[in-house]
Amino acid sequence: MRKGSVYYFENAPRVRSYSSCVGKKEGEGPLGDCFDIVGEDDRFGEETWEKAESAMVMTSVHGAVSKAGLEMGDIGCLLGGDLLNQCVSTSYAVREMGVRFLGLYGACSTMAESLILGASLINGGLESKVICTASSHFCSAERQYRYPLEYGGQRTPTAQWTATASGSVLLSEKGGKAAVTRAMAGRIYDPGVTDSANMGAAMALAAYETISGYFMDTGEKPRDYDLIVTGDLAQVGRDIVLSMAGEQGLELSGVYEDCGIMLYDRDRQDVHAGGSGCGCSAAVLCGHILPGLEKGLYKRVLFCGTGALLSPVITSQGESIPGICHLVCLEAL
Amino acid sequence: MSNDEYKKLYEGLSPGSPGYKNIPFAFLTGGGLCALAQLIKNLWLGTGLEETAASAMTSVSMIGLGVLLTALGLFGKIARVAGAGTLVPITGFANSISSAALEFKSEGFITGTCVKMFTIAGPVLVFGISASVLYGLILYFLL
CATH class of the missing domain: 3.40.47.40 (Stage V sporulation protein AD)
Structure with missing residues (x-):
């Protein structure tokens, strides 16, 4: 439905x-x-x-x-x-x-x-x-x-x-202590970022639009969740989402994290703004979020995979980087 | 939010490269490499080579050093700190070719290494060779 x-x-x-x-x-x-x-x-x-x-x-x-x-x-x-x-x-x-x-x-x-x-x-x-x-x-x-x-x-x-x-x-169909209860397929947003070394900025608008759209459609608030996590916005993208949410009165701080920041110690591991890649959110999901749901650390989590839909060829042609964000609601049973 | 407003937002939140750190490191390492090259040149001169031959052998030596450090996996680590200090001298040119040659050897000697080894250094070669041809023609016809 x-x-x-x-x-x-x-x-x-x-x-x-x-x-x-x-x-x-x-x-x-x-x-x-x-x-x-x-x-x-x-x-x-x-x-x-x-x-x-x-x-x-x-x-x-x-x-x-x-x-x-x-x-x-x-x-x-x-x-x-x-x-x-x-x-x-x-x-x-x-x-x-x-x-x-x-x-x-x-x-x-x-x-x-x-x-x-x-x-x-x-x-x-x-x-x-x-x-x-x-x-x-x-x-x-x-x-x-x-x-x-x-x-x-x-x-x-x-x-x-x-x-x-x-x-x-x-x-x-059966078994397991957590379930996928809701989801939202994202739309592509392209705010005109052309710097492929700043993908957090390219994806952050899509993440904000998906997350805010979800709360608008469900009538829920961020505090109804124990964790709202984006895939790989890293420090720059995370700051952009928090800033946009703050301006629009969406209270994300305290509940919002990013897998790209969680996966590495940025001070020690020389990863710059943080992690990225399909495996970044996949590993944090399977290594931290799903065990957290099973152990009762979290009850409800919004897992928001973020993607920069670029290729080296198309960015060399001067095109900007489209971003997308898909949302999955995970709940402990 | 318009694209211009968004640009203002993300540029304000995107930290710039730390020039206060990068520029002095580039100065020190670049200068250090030049001092090393001068030392090597003096050694070549000491073997009895002429000035031009010693200069050429110094370039060869520095290229050899760049390739060796790349093959040992040390060049990237040094360059992360040194930046332009290792990139701009001839060591950076050697690294750009040897790193590509190493990287693409998994696709075969001809179709990998040989095809891809100039992917980064290509523009340097194009402009370098073009400029030298132009200079040669001017020298031949006008001087």
Whole structure:
């Protein structure tokens, strides 16, 4: 059912299990102990960065399936994606799994997008068990979007660090202590930001519009939630959202966080404005938010995946960066 | 909110590069590299090379040093602090080619390393070669 722009999942698809796999730097961050697998290096036993990212996807998907006491054959469909051209790290991870696969691209909002679509499949009765997954790898993203790893450049303070991380969530009709109860697919907002080293600014307007639109449509207030978390706005984008919300009388402070800030210690880890990438929100979701819902730390959470829908080609042509934000409401049962 | 209003908002909230730190570091490391190059040149002169040959060998030595530091994974770490201090001298040019050559070797020697190694240094080569051809023509026909 849809009221305004908000989808209501009457059958409340359950979060049956979840798993996360992250790189060394993410393992050294403030949430380091929360993740299931932390790589000793970022190669994950593979020769190329793209294959390393695929290995992370495989690890987190298999982790979620085995935690639920299931096998891949029990999964109806896998929905997911990553940042690489043609979403190869996910599709190459899935090629051995023999599972129905819907490849998604929502840039860094992919985890939220996959949860919305996965929950819709279950809520509508088309599937009973689906996997929603998203990943990113610092090294594979750098070589696609920016410079070679060993290139000696200096980054600006607004730049963000692509997380080496993958998170997978197994949604099912029954079981689990948390559920996806509502969602809101975002609209694209492009406020004209052309600096690809300031993606927080490019995405923040979309995040604010989605979050404020959700509260307008539901009639609820931010204080009705224990946590409202954006995917990867980092420091600049987070400040913009708080400033816009403050001007409009939307009281977000105290309840609002950003996965890009939570994942790293910015003073110690040289990540500039904070983390980014599909894996950033996916890993924080699977490593911190979902366990928090299960353990009673949170009752209701708004998980807002943010994406900058750019490519290096189109920004070189002088185009500005469109942003998007998808919202998922998660509740403890 | 108009795009102009939004621009004012995000520019106000976006911290600028810390020039108070970056500029002195670039000055010190860039100057340090030049002093090192002078030392190397003196050594080459000491071996009995002519002035022009010693200068050329100094450039070769500094390029070799840049490539070596890149291959050892140290150049990026130094450059993070040094900034323009390592980027502007010939060491930065060496790093821009060798880092791309290393990065894309996973796509093959010809289709990876050889194709991609000039992706960053390409403009430097284009302008450098064009300028030297132009200079050569002027020298040949006019002087």
